[in-house]
Amino acid sequence: MKRTLIIIAVVAVAGAIGAAALYGPDLLDGMRFEKAMSQISISNKADAGPWPQPQETCFFCHGAHGQSLNTSYPALAGQPQAYVAAQLHAFAMGQRQSPYMVPLAKNLTDAQIDSLAAYFARQVPTRNEDAPADAALERRGLSLVQARSCQACHGPQLMGKDLAPRLGGQGEAYLVAQLAAFKSGERHDPTGAMNGVAATLSSGDISAVARYLARVSPGQGGIAAQ
Structure with missing residues (x-):
């Protein structure tokens, strides 16, 4: 045994x-x-909550960390926190229309909206694209931006401020589309300021402003450097 x-x-x-x-x-x-x-998991909770985090679904259109590589979609990286939150609430309440954003925003809680806004606000922005240089068009765009005092709302370097978005380095196609939407009234600014400004712009003006803004490198001077 x-x-x-x-x-x-x-x-x-x-x-x-x-x-x-x-x-x-x-x-x-x-x-x-x-x-x-x-x-x-610990890192994600410290940053914006457990996975899957809402911003992970934003990647498909707005790019990693909110830095869009598609000129038709806005970059969210470096946008003012208050602006991102306000736009998500506007989509959720149907005040701003989009076949994609409205249903997504409606499913977000207030806490998730605040978390997303804080997350994207602290990301470092870069230009969406290398828009081709056109000195004459850019000078025209700069002149129009200065004449409309865009920096008064969007900040001295056009990087956004409070409820006004970052314009510098956004995709040219997106900028053209949004200015045209403000001009036609398809998109409504609660203050009325953007609708009033866009109404004074011709289609050629809009193209010039969009090209100038698309060529601005975030954090490298904006208006003062051009």
């Missing part, structure tokens, strides 16, 4: 050693993976 127990013990030890040799690396990798996921 004693001999049998010894044999069983030896077999068990040998089996454990064999299993460790065979599965040990996988077990260690699994432990490392679990630890890494735990650290990511």
